[in-house]
Amino acid sequence: MRRIMNVNPDRVTKLVLGLVPIGLVILLYVMMSHERLALNPADKLMPSLASMGDAIVRYAFTADARTGDVLLWKDTGASLIRLFQGLAISVIAALAVGLLLGVIPLIRAGFAPLISIVSVVPPMALLPILFIIFGLGEVSKIALIVIGLAPFLMRDLTHHVQSIPVEQFIKAQTLGASTWQYIVRVALPQTLPKLIQSTRLSLGPAWLFLISAEAIAAESGLGYRIFLVRRYLAMDVIIPYVIWITLIAFVSDLLLGALSRKLYPWAHDEEPST
Template sequence: MRLVNRLPAPGWARVLALLPFVAVLVLYLIASAMRLADNPADKLLPSFATIGDAIVRMAFTVDIRTGTIPLWSDTIASLGRLFAGLGIATLIGAVLGIAIGVLPYLRALLGQFVAVVSMVPPLAILPILFITMGLGEASKIALIAIGIAPLLIRDIALRVTDMPPQQFVKAQTLGASSWTLVLRVVLPQILPRLIDSVRLQIGPAWLFLISAEAIASESGLGYRIFLVRRYLAMDVILPYVAWITLLAFVMEIALVALQRRAFPWFAAARTAQ
């Protein structure tokens, strides 16, 4: 049997999925032990015991100066900014993407403009946002929205234009207006695809957020990472990076669950492919 036709059993699939994570942990343990053997004060690859002490200090100990637990206060601050930016970008992406995909005049007017805007590196305009909007929450949220929205608009517009034209013809033959066509034909098919688009933008959204927090912020996960880097506190940085990764993964899982629950027909069609 050809390799392309050989499928792993469910149990083996889970084992194979875990292997890369186990390999990374083993390699880290070996590299950390080697460095600490040469220099017990080495900070680059701290031992798991040192990382555990840092986790207890950051996640379960109240900071005397602020009266808060650092990890959780940073998480709340970052997630608030992230959800606000992603929410604004998703709304803009859905509305403009569908409008550009459905309306030829609007596509002619904004199609190329959005394509050009989507090529602008969002981090390059971060200083402009800080100058015009200040160093508060608005500029950080705006960076996420500006960085994500153009890509969502283009993706949704392309997905709308890829829909079979026969659907539009049949709907109009049955007397559907442009508004009815959007609500009854386009929107039900685009919403599950919009969730896919948002899933693909979770990573970039975190990148924009951490960049903004690192430059100008007094709270947040990115702020904390860049605050402790001056002390080479890898025992704090590594858990924070792992925590950010876990949060992003949970967001991914939540969106997949939402898609399956709200649009079971879409998940069934994807599984059947």
């Protein structure tokens, strides 16, 4: 008998093993929900799959009677636009700052302490300030995402730029590279796959800040909706919304991973295609 730590599952086994716990969780939910509904048909805490299905039809495929919008798509659109804007600003700012700080010691000496301090300020504590300064509109929500992500990404990318081997730093100069050329031809291309990796890790916090901001003040958005229907204990809406958010986050993570492997084959473990 081999040691258990040496037994690796093949593809099929791996798939089955991965699906079993997911199936079990769903099964457990259905059984518990059934139990509760049998005792009290008006129970709202654990709605049946059928009533969640009804809610999905109402929110995803039927226009709202008052506004004429299909709420799920409207909410998804509003949230994704905010999320995308917040991420885009953070990533572009972090890339610029990371490269400058990582490559130029004088700039690093000037700004690294400030960024280290800012990156430990709890972003949620700044939300009231953002609401006061930027009002309750879109800007304050995007600003919260940026404040939450950018300092972390800046530190992370500065670190990645600095950890390019010194041999390459010297080699580039012996090949005639100026500071600018080192940035655009060596530091930038080697940082981009790390940037994608860091962005993937930031998706979780990005959603956290987005939903928090939407929960407090918004007129649409996925976070806004679940906090709105919470008042009616509408678990049949909340649960599908949460699953939908999870799905979006999961798929965007997969897409970023695939994008990185496609654009930067040299940065990944698989044998690069030539």
